[in-house]
Each structure stands twice: as C-alpha cells, then as structure tokens.
Amino acid sequence: xxxxxxxxLLALTAIAPISLFAHPGHGETEGFSIIHYFTEPVHATxxxxxxxxxxxxxxxxxxxxxxxxA
Numbered sequence: 001x002x003x004x005x006x007x008x009l010l011a012l013t014a015i016a017p018i019s020l021f022a023h024p025g026h027g028e029t030e031g032f033s034i035i036h037y038f039t040e041p042v043h044a045t046x047x048x049x050x051x052x053x054x055x056x057x058x059x060x061x062x063x064x065x066x067x068x069x070a
Contacts (some may be wrong), residue, residue, distance in 0.1 A: 006057035
C-alpha cells in the first residue's frame with residue numbers, strides 16, 4: 001500500500017477551501033469572523049486536516065534532515 005506524501009496532503013489541504021466558497025448552512029457565528037472558521041464543521045474539518053498536514057510535513061522534513069546527518 002502506498003502512503004500519501006506529506007507534500008501531497010498539504011497540497012490537497014491547500015485547495016480544499018476552494019470547495020467551501022458560498023456554501024449553505026452557516027450557523028450562529030458571523031460569516032467573516034475567525035470564530036466562524038474554527039467552529040463551523042465545514043471549516044473546522046479543513047483546519048484539522050491542515051494541522052495534520054503541517055505536522056506530517058514537519059516530521060518528514062525533520063526525519064530527512066536527521067538521516068542526512070547520519
């Protein structure tokens with residue numbers, strides 16, 4: 001089974017917000033506030049995926065740097 005590279009995951013996360021333009025179902029928060037982007041499920045999913053992608057990219061770069069030193 002092939003793994004998804006952190007770079008590919010980061011790229012997918014970067015383009016994911018494009019699918020969120022003008023989406024229905026806004027909740028209690030105002031549409032253009034930072035609270036909206038962290039509390040609405042549609043945006044929270046992208047935020048979590050982005051955090052995971054950044055973490056995996058960091059771990060991969062750190063591992064590669066460590067392997068080069070050895």
